[in-house]
Amino acid sequence: MPHFAHARVDLDAITDNARLLREHADGTPLMGVVKADGYGHGMVPAARALAAGGASWLGTALIKEALGLRAAGIDLPLLAWIVPPGEPVGSAIAAGIDLGVSDPALLEVIAGEARRLGRTARVHLKTDTGLNRGGVAFSAWPALVEEAARLQDAGVLRVIGVFSHFACADEPGHPSIGSQLSVFHEALELADKAGLDPEVRHISNSAALLTLPEARFDLVRAGIATYGINPIPGYSVSGLRPAMTLRSRVALTKRVPEGSGVSYGHRYRTDRETTLALIPLGYADGVPRAATNKGPVLLGGRRRTIAGTVCMDQFVVDVGDDAVEAGEYAVLFGDPGEYPGAATAEDWAEVLDTIPYEIVTRVGVRVPREYVGGAPAGRPETPPM
Template identity: 60%
Template sequence: MRVPAQARVDPDAISHNVALLRASAGGAEVMAMVKAEAYGHGLVEASRAALAGGATWLGVAKTDEALRLRAAGVTGVPILICLGVPGEPYERAVAADVDLVAGAVWLVEEIARAAVRAGRPARVHLKADTGMSRGGAGPDGWPELVEAALEAEAAGHLRVVGLMSHFACADEPGHPSIALQLGLFTEMIEYAEKAGVRPDVRHLANSAAALTLPDARFDLVRPGIATYGLTPIPQAGTFGLRPAMTLVCDAALVKRVPAGSGVSYGHTYRTERETTLALVPAGYGDGIPRHGSNLLEVLAAGRRRRIAGRVCMDQFVIDIGDDELSAGDEIILFGPGDRGEPTAQEWAEALGTISYEIVTRIGSRVPRAYPGEGAVGDADG
C-alpha cells in the first residue's frame, strides 16, 4: 500500500550510537531509554538495535511499554519502568521479570502487594530526588523510603537492585546544580548502603552526563536522546552521534499559480510572482508543528524550501519557484543532513524547542520503515 509519508529509521545508526556511548561510559553499563516509542523510532525495533550496539538494559516510562517488549520476545535483558502511578498492573510486570522504580513509601507497599499476587519478589530501584523536584524521595523522605523497602525485602516481597536519581541540568555544562546533585546522590547512596541496601547498580547519568560527566556514571548510564543520534548538548557538537530518523513524503500535487496567490489558511503567505507550489502530505495531525508555518524548511528538488503558509492538519505547501518537481517525487523533511536536508536539531532551534520533541511527536499515521522494508511508495504500511 502506498504511503504518503514515512519515517525511515536506521537501526545501524542506533547501534553505532549505543556503541559510542558504551565506549565513553568508562566501564559502566548502558541502559538505552526506549520510552515513548523509543523517542518516536519504534519501541521494539529500536530496542533490538540498541541491544545489538551493546546496551545491557532497557528503560521505559510505563508498564505497557515493558510488557510489549516482553511480548515481542525481548527477554534475557533487564527492563526498568521509570514512572510509577497508582493502580498499574504491577503484578504483570513482576511476573514478566521487569524492574520497577519506587520513589515513595506507598509505591513500595503497592509493589510488594503486587509481588505477593505474582508469586515472586519484585526487583525495585529506589529513586532519590536530589534536586529535580520531580519523582523520588528527597533527603527528608529518604530514610523512610529505605526503611520501607528493607522491610519489604526482609519479608521476601522485593529486592532492592538499584539506587537512582536524575539530573535537572546536565545539558548545561557547569551549572551549579550538577555538583550539588552528584554530591547529594552520593550521600543518599551511602545512607542506603549503611542501612543494609545492597544494590546491583547505582545510576544517575542521562545522555548529557554519560558523555560529559565521568564522576556521574557510577555502575550504569541511561542515555535517551543520544541513543537516536541527537546531541543532548547542541552547543558542544554532535559527539560523533548519527541521527537515526529521516522523515520523507511524496509530493502530492504540483501546480503553477499566478503572482499574488494566497496560500493555505489565512493567506499568511502570498506568492511574489508566478511560481510552482508543491503540496506535502503531512501536517500537524502527523506531528509537523503548526507553529513551524512560514518558518521550517524541507529539501525538495535539490534545494531547501521554507513552508509557505500555515501547516494544516494533513498537509502543507512549499514554493519551489521555477524548479522542476513532479507528483510522487520525494521530499525530505528532516534527516541526518547528508543530502543537505534540515536536521531535527535545526527544526528544534527554529522553533525554540529541543530535538526530543521533534522526533517523538511524529504520529502513528506516519509508518516507521527500516532497511529492507521498502521506501515510500512500496511500503506495506
C-alpha cells in the first residue's frame, strides 16, 4: 500500500525525457545529471532510468555521490565536478570516476594520489568563462593546461574533458552567452596548443541543449529537463513529462464557523462556515513555509490554495462546502496530464518567486519515494551509440 504521504516518481518519464532531449541535441551524447539525490527523485533509480533513455555519461556534484553510483553497480562514465580539499580523491580514482579540476592545486593532489595508487587518473579541466563560480580563472588557464599535458605525458593522468558552465543560458539572447562561448573556444585552443586532445568538450546544460546548437560540442549535460521540468521560464518543450508527483492523503476534516482563525498566527480566517482539510506535510518535508496562503493544491477535483501558515508537519486547505473526506489524495504538484488541474513544480516556483529546481530538490527524506515504471531488472539498458 502507498504511504500516507509520498513522492511518486515515474521512471519511464525520466527515460522518455532523456530520449527526447537526445533528439533535441541531434544525437549529441548526453550526460544525465543525478546530483542532489537525482534532483530529489532518487539518485540510483534516476541514473538507471537515464541510462535506459540513452544517457552515455552520468554527472554528480560530489565524489560521495559518484561512489554511491559505483556501489550500486552503475559503470557508465561518471564525472564528479566539485572536489573541495579533503575529499576522497584516491577512492574516486580507484573507482574510475572522472574528477573535475577547478583549481591548479587540485591537479597536484590528483597526481599524487594517482602515483600512490599506481593508477592513471581521469580528469576534466574546468575553465571559468564568466560565471565566476567554479573553474580555473582564464589567467591561470595556460599554466594549468601545460601542467596537465606534462602529467598526461608522464602517464599520471589523462585529460578526458575540458568544460565550463553558462551563467545565463536560461535567458536566451543574453549577451553573456556569446561572450562565454568565445572564451570557451579560446580555452580549447590553448589546451590544443599545450598538446591536449580531450575526448569530450562540454558547456551545455539543459537550457543550452535546447536553444544553443552551437554550444553542444561533444557532450551535453542534461539536469532538470530530464526530470520533466522546463529549464527556461515561458519556453515550451513539447513532450517533457514531470517525473515527480508530491501527494498526501487528507488526515482529517472538520467543520468550523465563520471567522475562525486557521493555523499559527491566524494568518487565514474563514469568511463563512466551511470545511477545513488537514494535509500531513509541512516544511520538514519540503513544503516551503513561504507557501502560507499561496501554495496551490489539487483536492476534491479542484485547485485550491493553502489556508494559513505552513507548519513543520502539516498545513490546512479550506474546501468550503465540497464533499472532501479523510483519506482522499491531495496533489501538491505533478503531471497535469495525469492529474487534470494539478499544479506543476513550475507553478509552485512562480508563486514563491523561486525556481522549480528548489521545489523538487527540497522534498525531504521523511517523504518516501515510490517508483513506477523502469527496467524490470532494475539495471540500465545499454545506451544507443
